[in-house]
Amino acid sequence: MNKPMQCEDDLLCGVNTVADMENMTSLEKEHVVVISAPEHIRANEPFDVTIEVGEHMSHRIEPTHYLDFIDLYADDTYIARLGLTPLATSPIMRVRVSLTHIHDTLRAFAHCNIHGTWEGRMQIHISE
Secondary structure, eight states, rough: OOOOGGGGGGGTEEEESSOOOSSHHHHHHHHHHHOOSEEEEEEEEEEEEEEESSSSSOOBBTTBEEEEEEEEEEEEEEEEEEETTTTTOOSSEEEEEOOOOSSSEEEEEEETTTTEEEEEEEOEEEEE
């Protein structure tokens, strides 16, 4: 009888994260989701968020290996999506947002058609 594979052994099962930011594998370097935004913001005031996939090594964009989308969330609240196509786009999302509720974390998800969904997080502090 075949035993089912554990989810942590399958890139397409669940959401992938980088295990150790100081010692990334080549696969992690290409798929790490990096969020850039101010750490301290005021509620209801617009601020810029940039999301890039790949650190020191951009995710390749080929007809058979590419990113489908990048999503941005504030905690569990959906904020924005950037749809991507192979060859014509670059895996960088820039968006201006303003948050009306107190959130702790910006979360970004990028989906690679071969290596599944990857998540990056950034702690933020919102004041009234």
